[in-house]
Amino acid sequence: MLLKDLISYNDAKNIIFNSFNELMRYKYKVVDIRSSYNKISFEDIRAPTDLPMFDKSAMDGYAVIAEDTFGASETNPIILNLIDNTNNIIKTDECVKLSTGMPLPKEANAVVMKEYCIEEDGFIEVRRGAHPYENVARVGEDVKKGDIVVKKGEVITPYHIALLSSLGIKNIKVYDLKIGLLSTGDELVDLDDFNTVNELKNGYKIVNSNSLMLYSLINEIGLTPTIYKRARDNKEEIKNSILKALGENDIVITTGGTSVGDRDYTIEAIKEIGKLLLHGVQIRPGKPFGFAKSILNDEEKFVFILSGYPVASAVQFELFFRNYFRARKYVYLPLNRNIASTLGRTDIVRVKLINKDNKTYIEPLRITGSGVLSSITKADGYVLIDENIEGYEGGDIVKVYFL
Amino acid sequence: MLLKDLISYNDAKNIIFNSFNELMRYKYKVVDIRSSYNKISFEDIRAPTDLPMFDKSAMDGYAVIAEDTFGASETNPIILNLIDNTNNIIKTDECVKLSTGMPLPKEANAVVMKEYCIEEDGFIEVRRGAHPYENVARVGEDVKKGDIVVKKGEVITPYHIALLSSLGIKNIKVYDLKIGLLSTGDELVDLDDFNTVNELKNGYKIVNSNSLMLYSLINEIGLTPTIYKRARDNKEEIKNSILKALGENDIVITTGGTSVGDRDYTIEAIKEIGKLLLHGVQIRPGKPFGFAKSILNDEEKFVFILSGYPVASAVQFELFFRNYFRARKYVYLPLNRNIASTLGRTDIVRVKLINKDNKTYIEPLRITGSGVLSSITKADGYVLIDENIEGYEGGDIVKVYFL
Structure with a gap:
């Protein structure tokens, strides 16, 4: 050669x-979302629905029609009828008790935090007014139907699995x-x-x-x-x-x-x-x-x-x-000493991160041969020295890929 | 609460x-090294042997006794007897042909690269002298017997698996x-x-x-x-x-x-x-x-x-x-805009890396609620804002943990 x-x-x-x-x-193959961790998505995955799928309470409190509570205060509380949520709907001057995450009944458009209410004998006293959609996690607030939630080629993380399953997605296509x-x-x-x-x-x-x-x-x-x-x-x-x-x-x-x-x-x-x-x-x-x-x-x-x-x-x-x-993440950081290279050749130099006094430096590992396995286990990342560059000096900013 | x-x-x-x-x-449990990927080592693992285990050729060439070749040059080549390696030993004025990675015969202490030799009829002409241990990967050059090769608590990477198996280690203790x-x-x-x-x-x-x-x-x-x-x-x-x-x-x-x-x-x-x-x-x-x-x-x-x-x-x-x-790697990088926080509380702020003009900035993701799953899938890392800090300004250097 x-x-x-x-x-x-x-x-x-x-x-x-x-x-x-x-x-x-x-x-590609189709896998159950539970087996998709670390696999690579074969296609853009779009949300089949809004998320949340329905308006939800963002607090523990009482679902109300906001307009009913306008003007409520400590000195001038407003009284609402507390009803149970059997029919999943409220009318004017009614309210329903909700825990965080529970769906709003129909016609309700706000939640008053329980801290501002006093419950007594089928009534509540509201001591602070709510504006429309206050303390409500609204339909589509997180994801809109049709949004791309995983891109083609993206690696499926535990967070993607949470998001995809929340959207009701049970199977996806991954590279095989x-x-x-x-x-x-x-x-x-x-x-x-x-x-x-x-x-x-x-x-x-x-x-x-x-x-x-x-x-x-x-x-x-x-x-x-x-x-x-x-x-x-x-x-x-x-x-x-x-x-x-x-x-x-x-x-x-x-x-x-x-x-x-x-x-x-x-x-x-x-x-x-x-x-x-x-x-x-x-x-x-x-x-x-x-x-x-x-x-x-x-x-x-x-x-x-x-x-x-x-x-x-x-x-x-x-x-x-x-x-x-699966491309590595990279950042630009300064070197703490010189690295020599040769024009016409791309060098891969393994490096360690040195964190000191609120600064991060990159230290090239001294590697004597390509047989030296132990060095590779100690690296935090690597630097690629382009074929047009003869090397770097201490203090130079270089692109570091994280292992 | x-x-x-x-x-x-x-x-x-x-x-x-x-x-x-x-x-x-x-x-802990004991696992086959082939099943140890991503597991956590239960103990410091020490090398049971030197690595390499024996002197090896680092080049394609001829194993020699270095002293035999002293003074060899283009104009004054030295002639050695080329013998086969059946007995795995050479004597003065003998040499053995080796490929990279092959063990040195006994008594040999250097390798002359094939580029500097001419082979003919059971002899070679050496046109450049070798000093002792030139082109030899020496016993223990990579790892010394007794060295810690994996620390207690370290996560086993593919590179550890290569190193451990090279050392003849077949099973290790991992957290269970x-x-x-x-x-x-x-x-x-x-x-x-x-x-x-x-x-x-x-x-x-x-x-x-x-x-x-x-x-x-x-x-x-x-x-x-x-x-x-x-x-x-x-x-x-x-x-x-x-x-x-x-x-x-x-x-x-x-x-x-x-x-x-x-x-x-x-x-x-x-x-x-x-x-x-x-x-x-x-x-x-x-x-x-x-x-x-x-x-x-x-x-x-x-x-x-x-x-x-x-x-x-x-x-x-x-x-x-x-x-x-498994602690995350971190580096210090500048923020590209303010982050507000509250004294007495530790804030976890998810961030994206912005690489531009040979500089890396950290951009806090705007997250409206803790229910917003989609944001978590877009983060590259996070910043912890200490309880004693009221927030950061754009340009401030912060510690970023990589996801």
Whole structure:
């Protein structure tokens, strides 16, 4: 992989995200709202009704016709007949006792707080007048019928679930993508295939941790991952494993075999199955990244070819996969020291937040290699250094994405 | 509930968090690392081994004894014998071909990148010398045996899963709290108990959305929620429902019945079951909040009494429950306009991030009532206005917690 063959971060992102756009046009399933947490909405969801659906009391008190209470005061209270709410309607000079949240009877148009009333023998004394719709939560005050309450592509939060269910919505359409995870490498062992740490150490084995990491990362964005048994460094085995996984999924993510010999197996295997759309991106970490398309039974399938180094594969997944489905929040904050970079390459620098004396600074984590897993668990976010920028100085304001 | 009876936000938090500290001393279960995503670590987890476990090649190239290559250059290459790696050891003037990530043979102490070597007939020409441990990922470079890799109370991320599994850790202890969710209110209907929106509207019914919201919020922090059938506004029914739920859980969260009459049922019911530790907190929204302790079969159980208003109950859950288990990240950022508050009360103000011209501002959301669910779905974070502060002005720097 020569430097001149690499494509830029933005070009790579465009190729991949355009492919996702295609795929996302028809990949959905209908789920019960109770199972929709963290899933991604397939469409704009509009309110089928106003919310509240009816005028409700916003206080504990008495539903009245506001005009009946005009002029009421401590010294000049107004007397109303207290009726029960059986018929759900009041007439002039009548009132009904309500708790917060209860619907207003017909004809009532205000609630007098109980603190301003004295109840006695079927009457109440109103000691403060109410203007029309005082202490009333009105129909449509929160949401109007037809309002978009969840946008296409939005991730469903617990708050969305509350809102959607309040609107009487029981099922929604969410994206449904099946993702097969395949690690390659003779040195890898799956979690079930060893007993002790010494077995790993003495056997020079490395745990297939990438598949486990990606499994959680995909669950986190509401898609459906499946882990496949790791493939050895053998073109036919890799090819057959990818074909099997592609047949059962929409996308396959391979990791490992980053070394040239091994990588060739994966790349060569993929070339026999489909079309390599890109290979090698001007980013650090994460340069040895590939993306391919394959047509299987008339369906478009995609392969993400990730590095075997956990930090590199985490970055590749973040930039080219997760960010399509669930972009990170970002803010602009000052750096507390320099970061060096190289023109022509996009750098991803993990950072920690430093809060001190009512100010927030961003501290770049010192990471020595893309194999250094421990650093990634300590980051609060990351900074992308654009290919046109040679680096930043302490005090510079940078865009920080939160993990 | 009179203003003077309310306790402060900090006092309430201390009472509750101290109770959690007690409970958390013994509530754990052991889970497979593959099921640990988003769970909370019960203890400090220490590395059982160095990582890497053995010296590995950091490049594609040739493992050598560094001293053999000293002085090698383009014009004065050094010749080494290329041997196969069967015995996993080299002697002086020997080398072994390695891919990135492969273990170094014994006695080897450096890797010469393949770019600086020419391979021919069982020999290689080294055209650049390597110093000791050049291009070697050394034992313990990432993690040292005994290092704490996950702290007690930390939430397990996909990156932790990668790190823990790489260390050969297959199972970990995580907090295990069972949470029963119980809504009260005659006006509530559960999701399965209606068919159409018109049924709700015409019957003046409100969907029991709080339990669904809390169910997701509790899943989000890795604890185990169970929803109970909603209880009607009747002291005995509420009491029996709470007792049943307490018997099957460590904590019960009730919502609804915020009005005085209804609230009394819940509070009165709880007083018969246990001890009300607090009732009413100086916060907005969320004032009508209660917390109680009950001893059942010699075990301490807790009841959180939340408001029926979704925004209020979301805030109560955030401040008094979630924040114990998973504190939000925060940064200091400037406000783009004033926020008013009241001395003696802690206000929770939801905000949006506004990114413009390389600066981030915080915009308070205009929220009219604690029933306004739609606003909560639009917030990026929130600001807590301390009880000693009367409000903020545009331009003031405030602490923003990210949702």
